[in-house]
Amino acid sequence: MKSRSGRTATAASAAGRDAQLFMTTPNEFSRCVAQYDPHALPVPAAQAIVRQWAAPVTAIERLALRDALDRVLAADIVSPIDVPSHDNSAMDGYAFNRAALATGAATVELAIVGKALAGHPFAGRVEASQCVRVMTGACMPADCDTVVPQELVERGTDSVSIRFAANAVTAGANRRLAGEDLARGHAALRSGRIMRASDLGLLASLGIGEVNVRRRLRVAFFSTGDELRSLGEPLDPGCVYDSNRYTLFAMLRRLNIDALDLGVVRDEPAAMEGALRSAAANADVVLTSGGVSVGEADFTRQLLQTFGDVAFWNLAMRPGRPLAFGRVWSGERPGVGRPALFFGLPGNPVAVMVAFYQIVREVLLLMSGATPQPLPVIHAMSRRAIRKRAGRTEFQRGLAEQDVHGQWHVTPTGSQSSGVLSSMSEANCFIVLGHDEGEIAEGERVAIMLFDGLI
Ligand code: AMP
Ligand code: MG
Numbered sequence: 001m002k003s004r005s006g007r008t009a010t011a012a013s014a015a016g017r018d019a020q021l022f023m024t025t026p027n028e029f030s031r032c033v034a035q036y037d038p039h040a041l042p043v044p045a046a047q048a049i050v051r052q053w054a055a056p057v058t059a060i061e062r063l064a065l066r067d068a069l070d071r072v073l074a075a076d077i078v079s080p081i082d083v084p085s086h087d088n089s090a091m092d093g094y095a096f097n098r099a100a101l102a103t104g105a106a107t108v109e110l111a112i113v114g115k116a117l118a119g120h121p122f123a124g125r126v127e128a129s130q131c132v133r134v135m136t137g138a139c140m141p142a143d144c145d146t147v148v149p150q151e152l153v154e155r156g157t158d159s160v161s162i163r164f165a166a167n168a169v170t171a172g173a174n175r176r177l178a179g180e181d182l183a184r185g186h187a188a189l190r191s192g193r194i195m196r197a198s199d200l201g202l203l204a205s206l207g208i209g210e211v212n213v214r215r216r217l218r219v220a221f222f223s224t225g226d227e228l229r230s231l232g233e234p235l236d237p238g239c240v241y242d243s244n245r246y247t248l249f250a251m252l253r254r255l256n257i258d259a260l261d262l263g264v265v266r267d268e269p270a271a272m273e274g275a276l277r278s279a280a281a282n283a284d285v286v287l288t289s290g291g292v293s294v295g296e297a298d299f300t301r302q303l304l305q306t307f308g309d310v311a312f313w314n315l316a317m318r319p320g321r322p323l324a325f326g327r328v329w330s331g332e333r334p335g336v337g338r339p340a341l342f343f344g345l346p347g348n349p350v351a352v353m354v355a356f357y358q359i360v361r362e363v364l365l366l367m368s369g370a371t372p373q374p375l376p377v378i379h380a381m382s383r384r385a386i387r388k389r390a391g392r393t394e395f396q397r398g399l400a401e402q403d404v405h406g407q408w409h410v411t412p413t414g415s416q417s418s419g420v421l422s423s424m425s426e427a428n429c430f431i432v433l434g435h436d437e438g439e440i441a442e443g444e445r446v447a448i449m450l451f452d453g454l455i
Helices: 006-014 026-032 043-051 197-205 244-254 269-282 294-307 349-367 421-426
Strands: 060-064 093-096 107-116 130-134 146-149 161-165 187-189 210-214 218-224 258-265 285-289 308-318 322-329 339-345 378-382 393-402 408-412 429-433 445-450
Touching (some): 043 308, 093 107, 218 244, 218 269, 244 258, 244 285, 258 269, 269 285, 269 294, 285 349, 308 339, 308 349, 322 349, 349 393, 393 445, 408 429
Parallel strands (some): 107 130, 218 285, 308 393, 378 408
Antiparallel strands (some): 060 210, 093 146, 107 161, 308 322, 322 339, 393 408, 429 445
């Protein structure tokens, strides 16, 4: 891979991003993967190419713990303390030393010499023949290492002693060790972690009230098409309301990305130029929908090649086949001004969602500084025969349910046309039909990707 001029690298670092990733054109990338045909690029190949461009944002913000929910940790968090800080009882019961179990007697009898509650330790000494009444979470008294649960003991009539069978507990039982949850000096959470509810609790348990997170990724998006009307406008004959901006907004919001809506842009070079340059000036990534299919590609191609280095792909994928990928610049030509990564998504509403989840999502997470996990795939029996041609990956919309035996079944939802958004709303999963798969028979096993937690 040949690198570009120093000018490009300087502009990229001025934008605060990894210059390396802005030093190669998509065309050069395409050449690097010459074994693939850009007219039928397999989904995994497209994913691998775009992934190489995902340089994480570098700016860091320091936030109060609660504000860090869904944000991306910028560094490992090392535990400053042991959690728990002391050995403590896991049960309500009686703490004693294990020596009492080793006398050979079938029954152990111990005198109660005190009491320890959570937050109120017992400070005295405990002899081998003695025990301390303990509640869950109470510090283990010195000399004690074992707890017998209260339901396993008989209390003496005088209430100052207990008896229990020696085989009722093993030495060391029912005691939580200091550092068992988190040991001091160990990484409690790793850089790249997207902070969840449990993570907020975990950091609170370490006494940590503020964390360093990466700044949120900024994504600008707009729709293209003379037929599009925004909400509130009258719907002229032959026009449609712009739904893609709402889907895109929501999908970006789910990833906790700062979404910048630039509206509808007419199919007209000057309008498109203004929108692209302003998007590149204000965002890390630019997403557009529409205008990349065969009929329109010529005008878009010319324009995108004036302000950026953009490759036009025909993905071996359905829906979501036409896709433009590269970068656009805020200046009057590539290399001038500020660059932004660019994805020209297809116009059809379902195709936008499929292309977003399969091609764009991972890059946005990587650029946010996160360590994305692959989307979980499970297997289900298809309730219908499904038409499918080998040589492309299909993402059909399906309704999956589990039977009483726990087996998953899936039914494709209505029309699989890429314009039919209601089939997506009805669905609860994608049925993923792999590149090499052909026709699916009724009852055959297929891969599904559940929407829950994704959409
Ligand atoms: P295009 O890719 O521009 O040829 O658009 C393909 C189809 O998607 C056409 O039927 C468009 O009307 C429709 N479409 C394009 N953009 C949008 C949008 N933002 N909202 C709803 N439908 C759209
Ligand atoms: Mg169009």
